[in-house]
Amino acid sequence: MSSEQKKQLQINRRNFLKAGVAATFLGVAGVLKTPGKFASAANNYAVQYAAAPKGQWSKIHPVHDMGSAAVRYVEHNDQWLGTTKIVGKIKNISEAENATALVVRRQLGELGANGVGDKAFRGYMTQTARHPLNTAIGQAAVLIATPAAVSGKPNPDKLAIPDPEQMSMHIKDLGYFLHCDDIAIGKMPEYAYFSHHYLSLKDMAKKPMEECIEPVTERLPYVIGILKDQHLETTLGSTGYDGISDAQSFNAYSATAFVSVIIANYIRRLGYNARASHAFNNIVAVTPCLVAAGLGEMCRLGNGSLHPRLGFRHKAAVVTTDLPLAPDKPIDFGLQDFCRVCKKCAEECPAQAISYDADTVEYNGYLRWNVSTLKCSIFRVSNEEGVSCGRCMKVCPWNSKEDSWFHQAGTWMGSQNSAGASLLRKIDDMFGYGTEQILDYKWWLEYPEMYKIPETITIK
Ligand code: SF4
Numbered sequence: 060m061s062s063e064q065k066k067q068l069q070i071n072r073r074n075f076l077k078a079g080v081a082a083t084f085l086g087v088a089g090v091l092k093t094p095g096k097f098a099s100a101a102n103n104y105a106v107q108y109a110a111a112p113k114g115q116w117s118k119i120h121p122v123h124d125m126g127s128a129a130v131r132y133v134e135h136n137d138q139w140l141g142t143t144k145i146v147g148k149i150k151n152i153s154e155a156e157n158a159t160a161l162v163v164r165r166q167l168g169e170l171g172a173n174g175v176g177d178k179a180f181r182g183y184m185t186q187t188a189r190h191p192l193n194t195a196i197g198q199a200a201v202l203i204a205t206p207a208a209v210s211g212k213p214n215p216d217k218l219a220i221p222d223p224e225q226m227s228m229h230i231k232d233l234g235y236f237l238h239c240d241d242i243a244i245g246k247m248p249e250y251a252y253f254s255h256h257y258l259s260l261k262d263m264a265k266k267p268m269e270e271c272i273e274p275v276t277e278r279l280p281y282v283i284g285i286l287k288d289q290h291l292e293t294t295l296g297s298t299g300y301d302g303i304s305d306a307q308s309f310n311a312y313s314a315t316a317f318v319s320v321i322i323a324n325y326i327r328r329l330g331y332n333a334r335a336s337h338a339f340n341n342i343v344a345v346t347p348c349l350v351a352a353g354l355g356e357m358c359r360l361g362n363g364s365l366h367p368r369l370g371f372r373h374k375a376a377v378v379t380t381d382l383p384l385a386p387d388k389p390i391d392f393g394l395q396d397f398c399r400v401c402k403k404c405a406e407e408c409p410a411q412a413i414s415y416d417a418d419t420v421e422y423n424g425y426l427r428w429n430v431s432t433l434k435c436s437i438f439r440v441s442n443e444e445g446v447s448c449g450r451c452m453k454v455c456p457w458n459s460k461e462d463s464w465f466h467q468a469g470t471w472m473g474s475q476n477s478a479g480a481s482l483l484r485k486i487d488d489m490f491g492y493g494t495e496q497i498l499d500y501k502w503w504l505e506y507p508e509m510y511k512i513p514e515t516i517t518i519k
């Protein structure tokens with residue numbers, strides 16, 4: 060940002076505060092430090108839900124930190140997953156059908172024509188290596204991706220454990236002790252299990268499919284969702300698709316993978332079944348697990364969930380288990396109405412992969428906004444201005460832009476109704492968030508010569 064732009068941003072901010080919007084917000088600022096109040100004040104479901112009747116959500120975070128959003132708890136049933144409407148049978152999908160797998164298998168249909176598919180393939184196969192920090196993080200992450208790291212047999216001698224409420228509190232505290240940014244427990248939706256998962260994504264480039272996948276037979280009753288922030292300052296310093304993008308993603312994926320592997324191993328040592336699923340070895344579709352655990356609502360990204368405090372500036376891993384636990388409930392903080400009017404991610408997506416539609420459409424038995432995961436994947440792996448992409452993450456008004464009372468107030472208003480949504484989006488635009496690079500925070504090294512995708516590659 061130039062000094063002139065910075066000055067303009069400061070003026071905009073002063074004008075905003077002078078304009079009276081601040082006065083409106085001041086009325087709510089006094090209660091922003093106690094977000095729990097909003098759960099009862101704004102509850103239009105008449106459901107007062109206390110996840111831990113013995114007094115605390117956890118010992119470390121007694122009040123679940125959902126930021127300043129007005130959060131209502133909703134019941135989990137056959138017709139809804141949180142605020143996502145279920146309209147038919149949801150089929151268990153194969154991990155081998157995801158967009159990245161289709162890039163590796165070079166099955167992109169018309170989108171792959173005119174050499175686009177070949178370039179995307181070469182881009183994916185060299186993606187991690189095209190920035191030294193990605194390589195460093197990726198090489199560490201594979202160490203916790205082996206079958207022995209994510210799964211195993213439980214201790215045949217069950218150890219004594221507290222009752223489910225206390226045990227749930229204990230598992231959440233363990234997550235915070237291991238440095239995750241949020242953790243919660245859901246009833247595991249059966250349809251969230253993959254029908255098959257792949258043993259090695261890159262192997263699909265050279266081996267028949269049947270040698271690369273195996274069926275998923277596990278069915279356990281609970282899922283522990285684990286979130287890690289992709290780092291606010293780094294996001295603020297990035298365009299969203301420059302050199303740091305892939306490293307941000309890998310870093311948060313690795314951190315959640317590490318926490319999930321430890322928690323699953325710990326639970327098995329207590330004598331119960333537990334399987335870690337993370338970005339590098341996974342048997343579940345993570346988003347419905349997070350929604351079931353009350354860690355977010357499905358958003359305009361179609362296959363992504365958005366957390367009321369972190370937005371979707373996070374990565375996630377989960378642990379499926381039969382450890383006796385007391386599940387949390389899904390949440391509603393008005394995101395469906397917000398996404399209906401916002402559309403900022405759709406406008407800013409360089410691949411035009413996100414729908415501008417006002418309404419959701421049916422996809423595999425549930426309603427969501429349409430998204431072309433293929434267009435997104437092709438852009439991410441083919442991007443030569445940087446490595447990968449997180450532009451939608453950079454621009455979404457929910458992915459908190461700073462820790463201040465007026466941002467909290469904006470988030471609270473955004474969770475109220477579509478007028479609040481519209482206002483928050485306007486404030487976000489007015490401050491220039493997500494539309495420009497803020498150089499103050501840029502700390503990483505760029506290697507543009509490395510971002511070029513090689514014309515030929517050797518598949519080992
Ligand atoms: S990651 Fe980039 S290409 Fe994919 S949906 Fe987001 S903005 Fe679009």
Ligand code: SF4
Pocket residue numbers: 358359360365397398399401402403404405454455456457
């Ligand atoms: S940018 Fe707007 S429309 Fe897109 S996910 Fe965020 S809130 Fe929803």
